[in-house]
Amino acid sequence: MVFEVTASEVKxxxxxxxxxxxxxxxxxxxxxxxxxxxKALANKKAGLFFGKKVxxxxxxxxxxxxxxxxxxxNGGLKRASDELAQNVDKEIVKDIKVIxx
Numbered sequence: 001m002v003f004e005v006t007a008s009e010v011k012x013x014x015x016x017x018x019x020x021x022x023x024x025x026x027x028x029x030x031x032x033x034x035x036x037x038x039k040a041l042a043n044k045k046a047g048l049f050f051g052k053k054v055x056x057x058x059x060x061x062x063x064x065x066x067x068x069x070x071x072x073x074n075g076g077l078k079r080a081s082d083e084l085a086q087n088v089d090k091e092i093v094k095d096i097k098v099i100x101x
Contacts, residue, residue, distance in 0.1 A: 027061030 004011040034053045035041050041050040 023059065024062050025065055026063070028056070028058045030058040031056050 033056050
């Protein structure tokens, strides 16, 4: 995902690594997937061959960005920083013990 943050807005978009992210976030309707450059659609690793086209049933939306924003705006960041402040001394002691074993 690509994030741009200014004082007045936050922009989120896709990267080349996750071109499908918007479909996961917003979901999809049922649709047909057709073979473009090959004789058939296949998952070679799994040894599955599907033919020239398949009917995809669609996927339910998983609005993970919206969910994360709601957690953040409802105090999630403050809760996380408070917990970190309470436990940082214990974590440092654990790290020092590992180093000196």
